[in-house]
Amino acid sequence: MSEGALPKDDAVLRVDDLQKSFGGLAATDHATFAVERGTITGLIGPNGAGKSTLFNLITGFYTPDGGTVEVNGTDVTGMEPYEVADHGLIRTFQTPRKLEGMTVREAMLVGSRNQPGESFLTLLSSPGTVAESESANLAEVEQILADFEIDHLATQPATDISGGQMKLVELARAMLAEPEVLLLDEPVAGVNPTLAKKLKDQIRRLNGQGTTFLLIEHDMEFVMDLADPIVVLDQGHVLTEGTPKGVRNDDRVIDAYLGGGA
Amino acid sequence: MSLFDGPRGALSELTRPEGWVLGVSVAFLLFLLVAMLTGALGPTYFLFLVGLAGMYALLSFGLNAQWGFTGLINFSVAAFFGIGAYGTALMTASGSPIAGGLNPLVGLVVALVVALALALLIGIPTLRLRADYLAIASLGLAEVVRLIVLNERWLTNGSAGLRGIPGFFHGWPVLSTFPEAMPGLRLEVIPGSPVTLKTAFWQASLNVLLVLAFAGVTYFVLRRAHRSPWGRVLRTIRSDEDLARALGKDTYSFKMQSFVLGSLIMALAGVFYAHLNLYVGPGDLDPITTFYAWVAVILGGSGSNRGALFGGVVIVTIREGTRFLNDVALPIDPAPLRLLLIGVVIVAVMRYRPQGILPPQRELIWPSAVDGGGTPETPDSGVRERKGGGDNE
Numbered sequence: 001m002s003e004g005a006l007p008k009d010d011a012v013l014r015v016d017d018l019q020k021s022f023g024g025l026a027a028t029d030h031a032t033f034a035v036e037r038g039t040i041t042g043l044i045g046p047n048g049a050g051k052s053t054l055f056n057l058i059t060g061f062y063t064p065d066g067g068t069v070e071v072n073g074t075d076v077t078g079m080e081p082y083e084v085a086d087h088g089l090i091r092t093f094q095t096p097r098k099l100e101g102m103t104v105r106e107a108m109l110v111g112s113r114n115q116p117g118e119s120f121l122t123l124l125s126s127p128g129t130v131a132e133s134e135s136a137n138l139a140e141v142e143q144i145l146a147d148f149e150i151d152h153l154a155t156q157p158a159t160d161i162s163g164g165q166m167k168l169v170e171l172a173r174a175m176l177a178e179p180e181v182l183l184l185d186e187p188v189a190g191v192n193p194t195l196a197k198k199l200k201d202q203i204r205r206l207n208g209q210g211t212t213f214l215l216i217e218h219d220m221e222f223v224m225d226l227a228d229p230i231v232v233l234d235q236g237h238v239l240t241e242g243t244p245k246g247v248r249n250d251d252r253v254i255d256a257y258l259g260g261g262a
Numbered sequence: 263m264s265l266f267d268g269p270r271g272a273l274s275e276l277t278r279p280e281g282w283v284l285g286v287s288v289a290f291l292l293f294l295l296v297a298m299l300t301g302a303l304g305p306t307y308f309l310f311l312v313g314l315a316g317m318y319a320l321l322s323f324g325l326n327a328q329w330g331f332t333g334l335i336n337f338s339v340a341a342f343f344g345i346g347a348y349g350t351a352l353m354t355a356s357g358s359p360i361a362g363g364l365n366p367l368v369g370l371v372v373a374l375v376v377a378l379a380l381a382l383l384i385g386i387p388t389l390r391l392r393a394d395y396l397a398i399a400s401l402g403l404a405e406v407v408r409l410i411v412l413n414e415r416w417l418t419n420g421s422a423g424l425r426g427i428p429g430f431f432h433g434w435p436v437l438s439t440f441p442e443a444m445p446g447l448r449l450e451v452i453p454g455s456p457v458t459l460k461t462a463f464w465q466a467s468l469n470v471l472l473v474l475a476f477a478g479v480t481y482f483v484l485r486r487a488h489r490s491p492w493g494r495v496l497r498t499i500r501s502d503e504d505l506a507r508a509l510g511k512d513t514y515s516f517k518m519q520s521f522v523l524g525s526l527i528m529a530l531a532g533v534f535y536a537h538l539n540l541y542v543g544p545g546d547l548d549p550i551t552t553f554y555a556w557v558a559v560i561l562g563g564s565g566s567n568r569g570a571l572f573g574g575v576v577i578v579t580i581r582e583g584t585r586f587l588n589d590v591a592l593p594i595d596p597a598p599l600r601l602l603l604i605g606v607v608i609v610a611v612m613r614y615r616p617q618g619i620l621p622p623q624r625e626l627i628w629p630s631a632v633d634g635g636g637t638p639e640t641p642d643s644g645v646r647e648r649k650g651g652g653d654n655e
């Protein structure tokens with residue numbers, strides 16, 4: 001039994017027999033695994049193994065050809081991304097997303113959920129409610145920015161900060177949405193070691209406060225240090241799952257990385 | 263930041279382009295005032311121009327709510343404008359082949375309902391798709407609406423157009439008879455060139471009142487809606503729709519709201535136009551209106567309501583100002599000259615100030631949350647000015 005075989009009693013995310021092909025290429029090939037509540041689960045695999053595709057399938061950006069995705073016991077297969085988010089699952093993207101023409105705190109504020117001011121009619125009918133929630137959300141943004149030690153960036157244009165700071169802002173913003181499970185796609189790719197360490201500390205801290213993480217990462221040292229268990233993906237299917245140590249010493253994993261899965 | 267801080271405080275907070283626009287506007291108004299007092303510009307015609315400016319401002323507001331806020335590319339501004347004009351004309355005009363003679367308020371409601379239906383008709387199939395689908399579909403829609411108006415005579419009177427449209431206040435108490443009831447006024451500010459204000463002047467004043475009401479309410483609503491969580495989601499969609507989706511926003515619904523809102527405002531401009539001009543014809547659906555609205559929004563600064571207002575006024579100035587060139591006996595026709603002038607203006611703006619003359623300045627955060635707190639470092643203005651590229655002072 002090679003697939004995600006560890007026993008999971010309290011899975012916050014369950015992926016079952018998921019399939020997706022692009023033309024003739026099976027980018028996701030009957031993938032099955034689960035993410036246990038409270039863990040930092042790593043998702044690794046060689047380039048092109050289908051990790052990002054899997055994220056897109058889980059979050060509703062792609063529609064699977066077959067299989068199911070469950071979040072908190074609810075089948076979310078085929079739902080719109082915003083509906084999946086409503087079930088407590090938030091994601092970030094591999095390439096940082098820039099918000100043209102926004103300040104950092106403005107871009108952060110987009111992350112808050114259930115804002116009464118997002119309803120056009122409420123804006124006109126009860127501006128008082130909007131003002132109240134806006135002040136509260138802004139205070140929360142300032143708090144989170146302070147927790148991440150980037151409060152000095154609050155009023156900077158969101159496009160003027162470094163790539164690493166952008167990754168921090170993305171993580172901070174995702175946390176504003178108060179997810180139960182957060183999917184991070186290569187959070188430290190292209191980030192300098194100091195900021196990478198900072199990101200690692202933050203992820204640990206947030207995990208300690210109860211957020212479950214599923215993270216894709218290329219930086220082996222980073223992921224081995226942070227995540228347990230680790231799911232290994234190769235050519236669209238789950239090769240194995242285990243502790244960092246177990247995975248590192250698994251011949252199939254070494255083969256997949258060295259031989260491109262041959 | 264409000265005007266109540268006293269004029270000096272407000273003035274010193276203006277960015278250079280803002281001060282520049284303010285100065286030019288004041289100079290321009292003075293110029294018009296002098297022209298009026300000397301009799302070179304008839305006061306009634308002046309009010310007609312103000313009405314037109316208000317109308318273009320409405321069209322720009324509408325397009326700004328779609329393109330400027332959300333990045334929706336709508337090439338059927340003229341169609342929604344025409345739907346507004348024809349909607350009310352068909353209900354109220356004595357020459358209407360289907361209804362006619364109804365109160366203009368009925369016309370207003372019908373026009374808005376038809377525009378809503380049309381916006382949904384084109385929005386539902388395209389807004390789930392990539393941005394370019396709306397652009398292409400709206401281009402087609404504009405032509406379809408124009409051809410229907412031109413060819414379905416039983417409905418629209420075809421190329422003859424609709425005559426006998428009443429003023430908007432027709433049938434209202436007091437206001438409907440106000441122009442006739444007012445006495446003729448004779449002013450002689452400059453000796454030897456008297457100015458007489460007659461019924462037509464009072465009629466035109468009512469029209470200005472109407473467009474000020476339409477544009478004022480629209481501006482108020484848009485301003486409130488833009489600096490809010492709602493406006494913030496729209497801007498997120500404009501720069502990265504997938505990010506908005508990942509953060510749990512139902513982007514389809516937001517795009518639909520923005521599209522419908524903009525379309526209704528365009529139809530409102532059409533309603534006003536019908537009761538200003540008292541005649542509508544298929545020529546009023548020509549694509550040039552769409553072109554003018556786009557120029558106004560880009561010139562003013564996409565996303566900025568003030569910019570849209572400014573752009574609308576510039577368009578009317580160029581459109582109507584070139585008419586006077588007839589008097590100067592230029593060797594060329596003013597119509598192509600007008601387009602040439604607009605082309606030059608657009609190229610100059612794109613070259614030296616790609617973000618437009620009055621780009622949005624403030625963060626899209628509910629004003630009381632940032633202003634009220636009084637945080638000293640609050641960058642209430644100038645945030646976008648810095649990143650704007652163009653000219654850093």
Ligand SMILES: Nc1ncnc2c1ncn2[C@@H]1O[C@H](COP(=O)(O)OP(=O)(O)O)[C@@H](O)[C@H]1O
Nearest residue numbers: 022025027045046047048049050051052053054
């Ligand atoms: N939208 C798409 N269209 C076509 N092929 C795709 C698409 N997305 C991913 N792929 C292909 O699927 C495979 C897996 O890609 P991806 O999930 O990005 O890999 P990873 O993130 O593990 O590096 C690659 O061969 C890639 O070219």
Ligand SMILES: [Mg+2]
Nearest residue numbers: 051052053094
């Ligand atoms: Mg990837």
